[in-house]
Amino acid sequence: MDGHLENGVVRLGGNARQQFHDSRGYGRPLSGNEIELSRVEAAHLLFRGDLDSVDGLDFRDFFVASTRARDRFGLRFLVYADLRERGFYLSPADNEWPGPADPDADFVVYPRGKTADDGVVEHRVRVVGERESVAAEALAGYVLAVVDEESELTYLDATTPDLPGGTDYDPPASLDGLLVDDRVLVWDAPADLYEHGFYGQPLAGRETDEPAAIQLSLVEAASLVADEVLRLSVAESGDTSEKPRDDTSEGPQDDYAAILARGRAVEGERFDRRLRVYRRLRGDGLVPKTGYKFGADFRTYAEVESVSNLSHSEHLVRVLPASHRFDPRELALDVRLAGGVRKQMVFALVDDGIEWLSVGRVTP
Amino acid sequence: MDGHLENGVVRLGGNARQQFHDSRGYGRPLSGNEIELSRVEAAHLLFRGDLDSVDGLDFRDFFVASTRARDRFGLRFLVYADLRERGFYLSPADNEWPGPADPDADFVVYPRGKTADDGVVEHRVRVVGERESVAAEALAGYVLAVVDEESELTYLDATTPDLPGGTDYDPPASLDGLLVDDRVLVWDAPADLYEHGFYGQPLAGRETDEPAAIQLSLVEAASLVADEVLRLSVAESGDTSEKPRDDTSEGPQDDYAAILARGRAVEGERFDRRLRVYRRLRGDGLVPKTGYKFGADFRTYAEVESVSNLSHSEHLVRVLPASHRFDPRELALDVRLAGGVRKQMVFALVDDGIEWLSVGRVTP
Structure with a gap:
């Protein structure tokens, strides 16, 4: 089958709707049996050999042309292909494919076994190259797919943590x-x-x-x-x-x-930020102690009855100005270390208030 | 017993030589039974109650007076006391106590069971507050005693690593x-x-x-x-x-x-530095791959025969300009992470040449 590129999307006719959309979650339906594919979807079908060409271009030439036409195409292709291999259906999120556009996401990923038509989103994925920085603010709710310099992928889940405290x-x-x-x-x-x-x-x-x-x-x-x-x-x-x-x-x-x-x-100024976070944590019944040995600002204990009978600390807290941008390599370091010592990595983003952000590694 | 402060050292008479120097490694002998103690040694004897006073000052007042008189006295006292508790004899290194002065060290520590008189040095210890930075160059050969903000101690051993490679x-x-x-x-x-x-x-x-x-x-x-x-x-x-x-x-x-x-x-410029280190490692028969997942520049394999039969990588390498100064918290993060994944943390300090430095946690 051969596709045709028009206005940045690839149109497929024949039995494409049945073959690629209905049964395998690629693209979105147009009238009749026709569907349209984003470049990354078309490239994936070419890569797999399911599609023969797009306007006569094979995978390599279409890949190179798409790299020239679209920013970060190569990174997005790697992540798309990886999530497909992991058994997910997913759609580009930047151009109403198929839900409302999310300018901060690259893909919306559906729960395993579900498609776009089920209307449920499992992950909103943001693709990030190892050398790009990522704004800390408003990151919760996204999965970062970090592509390192050797094109290996790491998925980081950014959420809003729960920090219960019971120290009296x-x-x-x-x-x-x-x-x-x-x-x-x-x-x-x-x-x-x-x-x-x-x-x-x-x-x-x-x-x-x-x-x-x-x-x-x-x-x-x-x-x-x-x-x-x-x-x-x-x-x-x-x-x-x-x-x-x-x-x-x-x-x-x-x-x-x-x-x-x-x-x-x-x-x-770091002292002011740390003091505010310290006081908030104490106020919420947690006990923050220095996180120096873990390279963090604090480690926290949810409930301390006595030091001689101390349980493990549950969180590592790094205090940052709310305007901070993460370098993915620093983030990898923090998250890896926290995982290794079985603690949750938490960032306290300090501005007029404190926004809490937790980042952990996930295997989608 | 009461001591007398003169020119920054504390003199003790009576049977001090026998009681404190010969049997317990404090101070250095003067003529007869007299010895002289550094402030930190005198403070430790006061703290333990072995000495009653120095010019009438008890431990607290001598501690406060010494803090005012000597830079970083509090930090140095903590480290001295900790190493003593661990069973070591040690001497201040900055003022020919007793060997040749080492302006880059705070203490010289003798092997367990040995004293200054045996002439063998086990560790040259540099005391560092969590908030002080440390020059990376010429750090090999020292043990850093890092005092964190809550006055807990971590010992980091800086050495020159061996990086054998056998990949053909x-x-x-x-x-x-x-x-x-x-x-x-x-x-x-x-x-x-x-x-x-x-x-x-x-x-x-x-x-x-x-x-x-x-x-x-x-x-x-x-x-x-x-x-x-x-x-x-x-x-x-x-x-x-x-x-x-x-x-x-x-x-x-x-x-x-x-x-x-x-x-x-x-x-x-980081790219030039990384490329030089990459080529040196490859030239020496090691295989460097990205260290992204560990927050480092490279992880290295000493000997690769085939990827399908790969052993674990042995080193994490962070590439730095030779003029770099470590923030102890960053160092703690790197060393802790490397220890957690059983790899050796290595720093490549790049100038005209490459100086290799390994840092690991030690328990003296």
Whole structure:
């Protein structure tokens, strides 16, 4: 059978409707037995040898001509062919094939065994080359089909995560801390602060039920200062003035300004974003701790009753400005690592509010 | 016992030499029974309660005073205390305690059961805060003790890796490829090119022993062009000129210029660096393939006999300019991921030559 290209789509006559559309989900029906195919569908039929030519062009020549005519044709062809091989029917999504156009998707994929006519969409797929960046905002709801430099495919599912928290802990009413460079020392921390609240880290492995020295991270300390629980005094490298230990500042506002200034000095605006995400997570009953060992901002525990009886953390959280664009290679790194340690990778996109995004690898 | 601070070191008299130096490896002997301690050693003895005070200051006050007097004192104290707890004797390395000064190290650590007097060094340790960056060059030979924001420690061992290769494959003398956007199609590739050489990836799962279409990455193609094995024709998105399929360029130089220009257009200077590392690895008998799924530049196979009988890849390679400075969080991400998939993380630092650096997590 031979097709004819017209206005960017390939028309097929004969028994095409029955042979390609009704029984195998290619193209969309026109009048009678005629159907029209997108270039990528036509190329796939040529590739499989089901179609002989399009205006006399064989697969190779049609492929080259389509590459010249349509941006990212090669990438889209690879993904189309792969999803077909996995047993899915799918349609181009950019031009009302057949549902309403979705300018942010390349293909709509139907549930296995279903066709366009069933009106149910399983995945909305966005095709991305390894070297293209992807806006983080409004990514939830799409499957990214990433084509790497060697033309291998990875599918990443972007969803809105559920982050339930059940930790019930109120810090003591009053704590005194010493701001030292980029951390805060609480010399006489009640054992509860660490053991139940999972705030900070005991100094150099000291283990006792008595009040003992705890080191807080800047973000933990800033959050406790914002809650008016922690009061600060300050010691700085190179600061040789003789401030007595109890030279605390004027009040909570001053303390908050001081720790925010310190946070911004060491992390810039990132500190503000991390603090907001930290406080939101704590407010929702989760316990965020540093995600450093996983290259993330936080790992989170849904419910902490005590540190000595801690379950695994469930999420890794990376905090980003809402305007962030993902480099697919960075995304692959985060998602792969999270998968390897059986945690869910979550991105907190911070603007006026916080938008949550989870990305995980899927095998369609 | 009480110590006395003088010129930045703490002097101890009495039976200090016997009690602290000879039997427990603290400080260095002066005349008689006197020893001198660095601030961090003195703070540790105060912390443990083995020393009562330094010029009347208890642990807390000495700690705060030392924080003010010495940059990164808090971080260094944490690492010193941790290594002590792990059973090591160690000395400050910055001030001839006791060996020759190493301005790039913070501590020299002796083998378990050994002291400074044995003259053998197990680790040269560099203390790094999570927020400090570390020069990649000349890092081999050091252990990084990274203190994260919550004061937890991770030890990273930087070494010069061995990258043996045993792949024996010569590509065919002549191949024709079509440069399409950021990859190259070889329509009639001999089966060997993929199956034995592990060049490229078959187009859309076609499996046959006959010559078949192979997609090469830009870096694979550029290397084959440089070897004068591959000749190119070009198809570009939006290029509607009617170039016949066999409109190849003038010769190998032109082809090399064309593919280098394409590589630089999509990756900038990074492409040149990756190409050099790719060619060096191939030249040494390793097979580099894309490391995209691991967020790296390449994964490498030491010895490929055939793709259908492939062993696991041994290394992940990230290509960096030699002037690169590591952010410890990025380093943690790479090292953690590599460890999780049982591969060695290798950095190729590219300047006029290539310096190889491997980083792995260690538990001292």
